[in-house]
Every structure is written in C-alpha cells, then in structure tokens.
Amino acid sequence: MTSPRRKFLRRSAAALLAGATAGCLSDDTTTSTDGPGGAGTDTDAATDAATPTATGTPESTPTDSPTPTETATATPADDALGNADYAEWLPAPAAFDRDGYEFTSIATGDILDRESDLGDGATEGLRGDTGAPAVDSYAETAAFHRLQPGVLVFEADLDRETAAGDLREVGLTEAETRRGFAVFTGERGAAALRESALVLAFGVGGGDAGRSVVEAVVDAEAGAGPRYVDESDDCERLTDAIGSAHLLSGRTHPAEEGLDGAVAAGLGVEVGASETRVRAPAVFPEGRVDEATLTEWAADADAFYGGEVETVVDGRVATARATVPTADVENFGSGSLPGSGRTAPRTPQAVFGYEYESTGDGVGILEVTHEGGDTIPGSQLYLRGAGFAEVDGVDQTAAGQWQGTASGDDEAVVAGDFAEVGVASDYEIAVVWESADGDASATLDEGSGPDA
Known part of the structure; x- marks a missing residue:
C-alpha cells in the first residue's frame, strides 16, 4: 500500500x-x-x-x-x-x-x-x-x-x-x-x-x-x-x-x-x-x-x-x-x-492517519499510521471499534492491542510506524490509549470506511 x-x-x-x-x-x-x-x-x-x-x-x-x-x-x-x-x-x-x-x-x-x-x-x-x-x-x-x-x-x-x-x-x-x-x-x-x-x-x-x-x-x-x-x-x-x-x-x-x-x-x-x-x-x-x-x-x-x-x-x-x-x-x-x-x-498527543484499500467483496486493508506526536508504548495502544474482517496478510483482524510496527525503544510506537488491519468497507475504528495501570484512557483518533 x-x-x-x-x-x-x-x-x-x-x-x-x-x-x-x-x-x-x-x-x-x-x-x-x-x-x-x-x-x-x-x-x-x-x-x-x-x-x-x-x-x-x-x-x-x-x-x-x-x-x-x-x-x-x-x-x-x-x-x-x-x-x-x-x-x-x-x-x-x-x-x-x-x-x-x-x-x-x-x-x-x-x-x-x-x-x-x-x-x-x-x-x-x-x-x-x-x-x-x-x-x-x-x-x-x-x-x-x-x-x-x-x-x-x-x-x-x-x-x-x-x-x-x-x-x-x-x-x-x-x-x-x-x-x-x-x-x-x-x-x-x-x-x-x-x-x-x-x-x-x-x-x-x-x-x-x-x-x-x-x-x-x-x-x-x-x-x-x-x-x-x-x-x-x-x-x-x-x-x-x-x-x-x-x-x-x-x-x-x-x-x-x-x-x-x-x-x-x-x-x-x-x-x-x-x-x-x-x-x-x-x-x-x-x-x-x-x-x-x-x-x-x-x-x-x-x-x-x-x-x-x-x-x-x-x-x-x-x-x-x-x-x-x-x-x-x-x-x-x-x-x-x-x-x-x-x-x-x-x-499522549499523537496524530494517526488512515488509508483504506479495497481487496474486493466489501473488505480491504486499512493502514493506520502514526503520523506525528508523542511516542507511545505499544502495550498501551489499542485498535477498537467495528468492522474488523478476516483479510490475508495483515497485522490485525480483530480489535485489541496494537499489532503493527513499533520501532521505538522498548517496542514503542513512533512516527512512521503503522498497522495493516483487515476491515469491512463500513468500518468505524478508533486508536485508543490506555495507561499502564488501566486507570486512564483516551481516544487519540478515529476513522470510518467509505461505506460507513
């Protein structure tokens, strides 16, 4: 992509x-x-x-x-x-x-x-x-x-x-x-x-x-x-x-x-x-x-x-x-x-970009990219929402902890890192941060598909 x-x-x-x-x-x-x-x-x-x-x-x-x-x-x-x-x-x-x-x-x-x-x-x-x-x-x-x-x-x-x-x-x-x-x-x-x-x-x-x-x-x-x-x-x-x-x-x-x-x-x-x-x-x-x-x-x-x-x-x-x-x-x-x-x-204050590419039959690959801002521990970053789908060759096909690249120290997600996610064309997916102790959370960015 x-x-x-x-x-x-x-x-x-x-x-x-x-x-x-x-x-x-x-x-x-x-x-x-x-x-x-x-x-x-x-x-x-x-x-x-x-x-x-x-x-x-x-x-x-x-x-x-x-x-x-x-x-x-x-x-x-x-x-x-x-x-x-x-x-x-x-x-x-x-x-x-x-x-x-x-x-x-x-x-x-x-x-x-x-x-x-x-x-x-x-x-x-x-x-x-x-x-x-x-x-x-x-x-x-x-x-x-x-x-x-x-x-x-x-x-x-x-x-x-x-x-x-x-x-x-x-x-x-x-x-x-x-x-x-x-x-x-x-x-x-x-x-x-x-x-x-x-x-x-x-x-x-x-x-x-x-x-x-x-x-x-x-x-x-x-x-x-x-x-x-x-x-x-x-x-x-x-x-x-x-x-x-x-x-x-x-x-x-x-x-x-x-x-x-x-x-x-x-x-x-x-x-x-x-x-x-x-x-x-x-x-x-x-x-x-x-x-x-x-x-x-x-x-x-x-x-x-x-x-x-x-x-x-x-x-x-x-x-x-x-x-x-x-x-x-x-x-x-x-x-x-x-x-x-x-x-x-x-x-954390960070910007995430979304780009969707259809693979046919109403599904495709969504690339979610950290485009700038704070470094975030991969263990504290999640993808949540609706419209996840089984697509071959992607990093993630279900909601859960970030499964994409994490090239920073201690597996932190930094600018340029991305996750390829299998989704339906009507997806509604958010990037969510959770503190290590689970006592705080925030939606950092969210996106929706062309048919949402």
Missing part, C-alpha cells in the same frame, strides 16, 4: 498541542480516577464525536472590518506578559453549547526569556513543532491559548500571505472577513487569520460548527460578542484570583463536579528570576467557602513543587499559594486544578 497522506484535518485539537502539553499543564483528555474538577475532568474532549451546536454567536455575514493586513492587535503595557489579554479570547460557553469549559493560556515568549532561570527541561515542550499550519514552533509565539473543546489561538507575528497559503494547503478556503480576520472554512473545521494571531477550530465538529466557534472567538476578542468573564461571575472572580501568570488554566463547573462545593477552580504559575509564585484559587457560592477542603487538597497536590502552602480567603474565593525557587521548576506538568488528586497520567 502507499503511505497514508498527511491529513492535517484529521488532527484533533489535542494533537495540535503535542509539543506544548507535554511540557506544560496536565492534559485534560483522560478518563481518570482522580476527583472531578482537575484537568482530567472533561473526559468527552477526546472521545465525543458529536457535533456541538454553537449558539450565541453573531450571524456569519461579512462585516465592514478592515482586511487582516490593515488591522493591528492591541499591545499590552511594556511590563505585561504576552498573554495578559487572554480573557479577551474566551467566548461565552454558549459558543460551545456548554455551561462552562476549561481554558489554558501560556506566555510562551516570556517563559522562554526565563529559560536560564528555570530548572533543566522546563521549557522543552515550548520548543516543539506545533503541527499546525502557519505556525511552525511554539517558540515563535508570544502566547497561545487553548479553549476546550478543540480551539487553539496563537498570538505571533505572521506573514499574512504565507499563512493563508498554509491554510489553503490543508483544505481551507477563505470565506469572509470578520473583525479584521480572514475566516477560512473546510470540511473538518475552520480558522481565522490576521497578521498578529491565528485561531484554529478543528475539534468542535464539522466546518459549520468550526466556523461558528471561530466567529465567536474573534467577536469576543474584538469586544463585539459575549465573553466568558462577562457571562459568568464565577469566571470573572476566578480570573481575578489567578491574576498575571506565565502559565494558567481554569474552568467553571457545577458544585458537585469539583472541589467539594466549589463552582470554579484554576491554577496560575508566575515565573520570576529567582522565585516562582503558584496560585490555585477555588470559587465557592456565597457564604459557603470551605477553606479547610482547599487546604486538604493542597497538602497533597503536586502543583506547588514541594513549597510550603498557605491558604487565604477573599470573599467567596479561597486560594492556596506558595513561593518556590524558580530553579526547582523543572517541568510544568505537575499542575492540576483544585479538586483533583495527584497528577493523572498524561494522555
């Missing part, structure tokens, strides 16, 4: 962050035994194939806004972090047809400026390939933001024409100009481009859903649409409590889904030349602040790098905080939001 085509539009939003989440906040696509409210809570991010109905966004009609080359983004104060305006990018949750969602923001350039102050390996993930069109490396960005589910925002100096060409190469077509952005749409998602920013939405459903979400994001950034902090008092209090941070994450949630009684939780890491401040606020309903519960969580949390933690209360917000030597921060992977236990196993 020929090698599978490089299909960017098959990549989930999680896969686009392969280089970054490996060295930053805990991943949030695992199904974990940790308590709800942490970064591993929103388990449908990797497995939910439903197409959300975006609501609350303006009509998808062209505006009189200037073209992308004529519009410059607002510049924060000289002493502000590159992600200082992250909350402006967060649309109201109705854009995702949800009551709340998790967001992550990283001041990439500012963290890299502190690289010599941080511990060894702390910035490794920030020098990785984004896997996204128009932005080759996270190191090229001033900041980037992840809006779960499936939306990425890169703030960087972009060559508009080159970036537009990259978007066209992955199957997107320019559809309109909106708030100074050129909006591109395609079969699996959408994007919005201007010279200072790129918004990608490939994990929210089809092209129509992606376009609605992209429009909601650019409207929010322009102040022309509802923002998370405007629609949710809990989110506003949370972002105020996190404050300025080089790396931060947060979410609102029902009281029963997080730290006991809390309705929002977050984490902020502010890196200084010699000392780093870590803050983990939890927002409670009026009159129901439970400082003791937050203190108990913080005592066993990895988020504080072994520092001495204190908790303080301000109104209905309780915050656990610590100051640690910056040189002790050797990774940003120990962060979890208040309410979770110790860090859950990180979900």
